[in-house]
Amino acid sequence: MTATRALGWLSLAALAIGIGWGLGLAPREETQGNVQRIMYVHVPSAIVAEYIACPLIFFASVGYLWKRRAEADRLAHASAEAGVVFMALTIITGSIWGKPTWGTWWTWDARITSVSILLLMFIGYLLLRAATDEPERAANYAAVLGIVLALNVPLVHFSVYWWRTLHQPPSMLKPGPMTLSPEIVRPLLINILAYAILFAYFVAKRVRILKTEAEAMA
Amino acid sequence: MMPDHWGFVAMAYGLAAVVLGGYWRRLARLEREVAAPRTRSRAAR
Numbered sequence: 220m221t222a223t224r225a226l227g228w229l230s231l232a233a234l235a236i237g238i239g240w241g242l243g244l245a246p247r248e249e250t251q252g253n254v255q256r257i258m259y260v261h262v263p264s265a266i267v268a269e270y271i272a273c274p275l276i277f278f279a280s281v282g283y284l285w286k287r288r289a290e291a292d293r294l295a296h297a298s299a300e301a302g303v304v305f306m307a308l309t310i311i312t313g314s315i316w317g318k319p320t321w322g323t324w325w326t327w328d329a330r331i332t333s334v335s336i337l338l339l340m341f342i343g344y345l346l347l348r349a350a351t352d353e354p355e356r357a358a359n360y361a362a363v364l365g366i367v368l369a370l371n372v373p374l375v376h377f378s379v380y381w382w383r384t385l386h387q388p389p390s391m392l393k394p395g396p397m398t399l400s401p402e403i404v405r406p407l408l409i410n411i412l413a414y415a416i417l418f419a420y421f422v423a424k425r426v427r428i429l430k431t432e433a434e435a436m437a
Numbered sequence: 438m439m440p441d442h443w444g445f446v447a448m449a450y451g452l453a454a455v456v457l458g459g460y461w462r463r464l465a466r467l468e469r470e471v472a473a474p475r476t477r478s479r480a481a482r
Contacts, residue, residue, distance in 0.1 A: 238450070253441045257449040264453075304460045308453055315449045319442040417457065424464045431471040 223427065226420040233413035237263075240406040248403065254319050259406055261312040262391075263414035264305045269337070269372050271418060272302030276344075277369030280362040289433065290426075292358040295365050296348060297425035301418055303341040310338060321385060329378040330386035337375055340368040354433075 241259030248255035279295035282288065313331065314324045325331070344364050351357035379388045390399050397404065 242446070242450070253443060253446055256446050260449055260453045301460070304456060308456050311452055311456070312449045315445050315452070319440075319445050421460065421464065424468065428464065428467050428471055435471065435474060 223420065223423045226416060226423060230413060230417035230420045233409070233416050237406065237410035237413040240409055245406045246402050251320060254316060255403075257312055257316040258403075259410045261309060261316060262407060263410040264308040264312065265334075266411055267414045267418045268302050268305035268309055269334075269375060271415060272298050272305065273337075273369040273372045275422070276302065276365040280365035280369075283358060283362045284366075289358075292362065293426050293429045293433075294422070295362065296429060297422045299341055299344045299361075299365065299368075300425055301421035303338070303345060304421070305414070305418065306334070306338045306341055310334060326385055328385045329382035330375065330384050333371070333375045333378045337368070337371050340364070340371065344368055354436075 237259065241256055245256065245259070247253055275298040276295050279291045279298065282291035283295060310331075313334075317326070318324050344361060347364055348357050348361050351360055376389075378384065379386055391397065391404075391407070399407070
């Protein structure tokens with residue numbers, strides 16, 4: 220069994236535990252009721268997209284512009300493609316949670332708007348790659364856009380502090396003591412781990428496909 | 438306290454399965470597509 224395939228099976232096992240815990244074992248939250256269980260999908264996908272995919276794109280893009288190594292470009296490309304999936308999932312599940320909790324599917328809140336801009340930049344990154352015929356030029360343009368895209372993450376993270384927003388401030392990625400109860404933190408951490416492994420599987424597999432495509436074209 | 442809204446929970450988990458499963462299947466299809474010419478060229482040799 221290859222390492223990538225093992226990663227795939229591991230992600231499925233972790234997801235099964237995470238879903239079971241989030242939907243079954245985790246207690247019903249006092250204020251929000253069962254709608255809070257959507258957070259076991261929303262928060263992990265947001266963390267993977269913003270704090271794993273974006274830094275990977277940033278460092279791989281800087282690495283490509285510096286060393287001109289095709290491996291770095293393939294890593295940035297794969298991370299952006301998998302990142303767009305998790306970013307879209309963040310917005311979809313956030314919207315579904317927002318309807319029963321805030322009474323609306325959508326609002327032009329600073330966090331939601333900045334995350335949506337980030338999603339559009341992810342899509343733009345992939346469109347730019349697809350629209351540029353010459354692979355080296357596509358890699359150069361994408362690397363520059365990849366760096367700009369990743370630099371938006373601090374704006375997304377601090378948007379809840381810098382502007383008055385409906386979206387609550389971070390419960391986990393913040394200085395000071397944790398405000399969540401351990402009964403909620405444990406399934407959340409399991410799901411974050413499961414989503415991170417799934418992301419790693421997606422990226423590893425996509426990198427391998429991109430490498431095979433490049434070898435076939437050479 | 439808010440009502441349960443299990444429908445919203447099911448919608449969120451269902452859409453997550455569709456989105457993540459859809460990308461999983463796309464990668465599997467792409468892998469098959471890039472592997473096919475290699476298999477053919479190896480067989481021709």
